[in-house]
Amino acid sequence: MAIRVGILGYGNLGRGVECAVNTANDMELVGVFTRRGPATVKIASSGVKVYHTDALETMTNDIDVLVICGGSATDLPEMTPKYAKLYNVIDSFDTHAKVPEHFANVNAAANDSGKIAIISCGWDPGMFSINRLYSHAILPNGATYTFWGKGVSQGHSDAIRRIEGVADARQYTVPVPAALDAVRSGSNPELTTRQKHTRECYVVAKEGADKAKIENEIKTMPNYFDEYDTTVHFISQEELDRDHSGLPHGGSVIVSGTTGVDNQNTHVVEYKLNLDSNPEFTGAVLTAFARAAVRLNNEGAKGCKTPFDIAPAYLTEEDGDFIRAHFL
Amino acid sequence: MAIRVGILGYGNLGRGVECAVNTANDMELVGVFTRRGPATVKIASSGVKVYHTDALETMTNDIDVLVICGGSATDLPEMTPKYAKLYNVIDSFDTHAKVPEHFANVNAAANDSGKIAIISCGWDPGMFSINRLYSHAILPNGATYTFWGKGVSQGHSDAIRRIEGVADARQYTVPVPAALDAVRSGSNPELTTRQKHTRECYVVAKEGADKAKIENEIKTMPNYFDEYDTTVHFISQEELDRDHSGLPHGGSVIVSGTTGVDNQNTHVVEYKLNLDSNPEFTGAVLTAFARAAVRLNNEGAKGCKTPFDIAPAYLTEEDGDFIRAHFL
Numbered sequence: 144m145a146i147r148v149g150i151l152g153y154g155n156l157g158r159g160v161e162c163a164v165n166t167a168n169d170m171e172l173v174g175v176f177t178r179r180g181p182a183t184v185k186i187a188s189s190g191v192k193v194y195h196t197d198a199l200e201t202m203t204n205d206i207d208v209l210v211i212c213g214g215s216a217t218d219l220p221e222m223t224p225k226y227a228k229l230y231n232v233i234d235s236f237d238t239h240a241k242v243p244e245h246f247a248n249v250n251a252a253a254n255d256s257g258k259i260a261i262i263s264c265g266w267d268p269g270m271f272s273i274n275r276l277y278s279h280a281i282l283p284n285g286a287t288y289t290f291w292g293k294g295v296s297q298g299h300s301d302a303i304r305r306i307e308g309v310a311d312a313r314q315y316t317v318p319v320p321a322a323l324d325a326v327r328s329g330s331n332p333e334l335t336t337r338q339k340h341t342r343e344c345y346v347v348a349k350e351g352a353d354k355a356k357i358e359n360e361i362k363t364m365p366n367y368f369d370e371y372d373t374t375v376h377f378i379s380q381e382e383l384d385r386d387h388s389g390l391p392h393g394g395s396v397i398v399s400g401t402t403g404v405d406n407q408n409t410h411v412v413e414y415k416l417n418l419d420s421n422p423e424f425t426g427a428v429l430t431a432f433a434r435a436a437v438r439l440n441n442e443g444a445k446g447c448k449t450p451f452d453i454a455p456a457y458l459t460e461e462d463g464d465f466i467r468a469h470f471l
Numbered sequence: 472m473a474i475r476v477g478i479l480g481y482g483n484l485g486r487g488v489e490c491a492v493n494t495a496n497d498m499e500l501v502g503v504f505t506r507r508g509p510a511t512v513k514i515a516s517s518g519v520k521v522y523h524t525d526a527l528e529t530m531t532n533d534i535d536v537l538v539i540c541g542g543s544a545t546d547l548p549e550m551t552p553k554y555a556k557l558y559n560v561i562d563s564f565d566t567h568a569k570v571p572e573h574f575a576n577v578n579a580a581a582n583d584s585g586k587i588a589i590i591s592c593g594w595d596p597g598m599f600s601i602n603r604l605y606s607h608a609i610l611p612n613g614a615t616y617t618f619w620g621k622g623v624s625q626g627h628s629d630a631i632r633r634i635e636g637v638a639d640a641r642q643y644t645v646p647v648p649a650a651l652d653a654v655r656s657g658s659n660p661e662l663t664t665r666q667k668h669t670r671e672c673y674v675v676a677k678e679g680a681d682k683a684k685i686e687n688e689i690k691t692m693p694n695y696f697d698e699y700d701t702t703v704h705f706i707s708q709e710e711l712d713r714d715h716s717g718l719p720h721g722g723s724v725i726v727s728g729t730t731g732v733d734n735q736n737t738h739v740v741e742y743k744l745n746l747d748s749n750p751e752f753t754g755a756v757l758t759a760f761a762r763a764a765v766r767l768n769n770e771g772a773k774g775c776k777t778p779f780d781i782a783p784a785y786l787t788e789e790d791g792d793f794i795r796a797h798f799l
Contacts, residue, residue: 162730166612187732242795268799270605273783274742275798277598280759280786281752284494287798329745402490402755404515408747414602415743417657419736424609427730431608451784451794455601458608466779467570470603470615471596 145171146437147205148430149230151196151222152212153177153184155390156235159426160210161187167430169460173206174198203229208433210234212426220245227252227260227447231436233429235265242268250447259440261448264432265425266416267291271396273450274414278398282410285400286331290323290339292316294392294421302367303344306360308352311380313387315343318394329399329409335370342373345387347380392421431458473499474765475533476758477558479524479550480540481505481512483718484563487754488538489515495758497788501534502526531557536761538562540754548573555580555588555775559764561757563593570596578775587768589776592760593753594744595619599724601778602742606726610738613728616654618667620644622720622749630695631672634688636680639708641715643671646722657727657737663698670701673715675708720749759786 148164150157153175164172165188174192177184181193194202199209209230213219215238223234227249236245245262253260263269267289275287296316303312322339325332344361348354358375361368378386393416402408418424432450435457439448456466476492478485481503492500493516502520505512509521522530527537537558541547543566551562555577564573573590581588591597595617603615624644631640650667653660672689676682686703689696706714721744730736746752760778763785767776784794 159730162732166730239799242799243792246795263799270609270740272799273605276783276787276794277601279798280762280783281598281755283788327745402487402494402748402751404490408751410747410752411743411745412598413741413743413745415739415741417655417739417741419738420730423730423736424738427609434608449795449799451791451799452782454780454782455604455608456779459604460611463779464571466604467574467777470607471567471570471591471600471777471779 145169146434147171147173147207148433149173149176149199149202149206149209150212151176151199151209151226152218153186153193154212155422156426156429157212158187159420159423160212160429161426162423163427163430167434167460170430170434174202176209199226199229206230207437208233210429210433212429215241220248223260223262224248224252227258228256229258231258231433231440232260233264233433233436234260234262235269235425235429236262237265237268239268246447246449254446257445259436259445259448261432261436261450261453263449264429266418266428267394269425269428269450270416271394271414274396274412275398276451278396278400278412282398282400282402282412284402284406285398285410288326288334288339288397288399289394290318290326290397291394292318292340292392294394294418295387295390297390299342299344299367302364303346303361306357308349308357309346310349311347311383313345313383315345317341317343323395323397326397326399327411327413329411331399337371340371342368342371344373344375345378345383346375347383348377389419390421391419393417434458434460473497474762475499475501475535476761477501477504477527477530477534477537478540479504479527479537479554480546481514481521482540483750484754484757485540486515487748487751488540488757489754490751491755491758495762495788498758498762502530504537527554527557534558535765536561538757538761540757543569548576551588551590552576552580555586556584557586559586559761559768560588561592561761561764562588562590563597563753563757564590565593565596567596574775574777582774585773587764587773587776589760589764589778589781591777592757594746594756595722597753597756597778598744599722599742602724602740603726604779606724606728606740610726610728610730610740612730612734613726613738614659616662616725616727617722618646618651618654618725619722620646620668620720622722622746623715623718625718627670627672627695630692631674631689634685636677636685637674638677639675639711641673641711643673645669645671651723651725654725654727655739655741657739659727665699668699670696670699672701672703673706673711674703675711676705717747718749719747721745762786762788
């Protein structure tokens with residue numbers, strides 16, 4: 144019997160999950176749930192209903208796992224514990240500093256209901272986290288580096304859009320090639336924030352806006368830009384729409400460590416992503432972990448988990464005999 | 472209490488495991504076990520005893536996990552089921568075609584004893600397998616490529632040494648840069664064996680040997696060399712010892728797949744290893760899985776597992792709170 148999936152939230156990420164669920168042979172999309180008026184939300188899947196979130200109170204017999212596609216700032220801290228009381232749930236919570244609190248809240252709810260919640264499923268946190276952990280476990284005498292990009296940071300793009308005089312903006316995070324080379328060489332360099340990444344901004348100014356002032360506000364913005372070498376390009380809305388409408392992203396987790404009686408041998412492990420669509424890849428990761436959540440819950444497991452707690456065999460639709468024959 | 476580890480077999484791999492166990496804060500090396508005369512085996516660790524394998528019949532109360540460092544052709548098919556009747560065991564079985572048979576034999580033994588056996592722990596099979604599986608689970612609409620090298624293939628080096636007139640040899644497997652570039656571009660090329668790798672051989676000929684005949688025998692050797700573009704360099708024993716005494720290896724698992732309503736977005740995932748010492752890295756992987764075996768068995772799990780069945784959290788000495796704070 145197919146795994147029955149619900150999607151809560153229908154932005155870019157929800158659409159990414161929808162694609163991945165429709166690609167899976169062992170899953171069925173039961174419905175998309177929205178806080179907006181359901182009639183106003185048009186989804187890509189034919190024959191699948193859009194519901195108001197209120198319907199989730201009464202559909203526990205119809206859904207095996209609910210994939211929660213909300214933001215980490217305000218949506219997920221409320222939604223994930225709330226729905227873990229009713230469903231197996233998956234989220235992509237990515238506020239690193241608040242993971243302990245979120246984990247504790249979700250764990251209490253899921254233990255109470257006997258359901259499983261897997262939080263922080265995506266690529267960072269998610270696949271990058273898994274790779275940081277595997278490499279650390281193998282090379283405890285090592286250093287871990289994470290590079291992001293080249294790719295669009297939606298948080299930084301939003302930050303620019305909030306500046307007075309800005310009509311639209313797109314920000315790319317770009318790793319510094321010399322830093323990547325140094326890390327890949329195994330030399331374990333110490334790198335400052337500025338040495339690891341640069342930031343490239345494409346900005347549409349409103350008519351009559353003071354571009355020099357906008358550029359200065361971007362470059363000096365605390366946390367977002369002040370610690371980076373930032374380039375600002377002013378372009379037209381047409382150029383932005385034509386050349387910067389995609390959401391590519393990616394990056395590398397690189398661990399270099401030593402082994403041997405005198406630590407004389409160096410090993411470099413790199414996990415690298417090059418993604419045309421950040422939300423579709425993230426949605427595909429969420430979907431694989433949704434499958435794992437249902438399988439584990441069927442075996443009696445409950446409570447809050449992270450990708451660290453999930454054996455890879457649970458993520459794919461094929462069984463043990465098949466994966467040993469084809470992937471081992 | 473520290474995890475008490477035994478190492479069975481003291482070749483390059485056994486020495487690699489020894490280094491990794493001595494690096495771990497939560498492990499203690501109990502002994503090295505050998506089929507040779509124990510007095511003839513000098514190990515790197517001080518204060519650790521070398522035993523004959525016969526001692527394993529009576530040391531079940533002293534060892535939490537036995538890491539079996541034997542060859543896949545004849546050692547492991549016999550040893551792993553045999554010792555899974557007494558101990559939690561780990562091996563690096565790498566004969567892909569015989570995995571189902573080995574798995575079944577080991578599973579029967581380990582289920583019987585209530586112990587855990589984790590087979591095929593290394594980098595291929597092992598970390599490469601895990602990455603093939605994760606990427607397939609996320610991108611089921613994709614293609615998987617594995618490249619090996621540049622690195623020393625001990626099997627191919629041995630095959631050359633068996634040729635008449637050869638005193639010594641070292642063979643490097645080298646991925647073809649154009650093939651790597653094509654795969655990394657996401658174009659999903661179809662590649663023949665010859666297009667993916669070349670083979671570079673450094674050969675020491677015996678005095679008076681017919682070098683042209685040796686070169687021809689290498690290049691036409693079925694399975695090992697005939698499907699590859701092979702280069703043969705004749706060098707002196709001094710040069711071989713000076714320039715080719717290491718055992719570096721590595722390679723890449725690359726999966727490229729598409730997502731989106733019209734499969735319009737391409738994603739490329741690469742896991743890449745660059746290893747100074749193949750046996751030391753492999754030994755470090757075996758050691759991490761040895762830790763997982765003990766933990767899982769302490770939780771009541773038993774039977775034969777592969778790296779696919781082990782959640783990453785079990786591999787590292789730190790606990791859940793720590794790894795969520797530092798690696799998620």
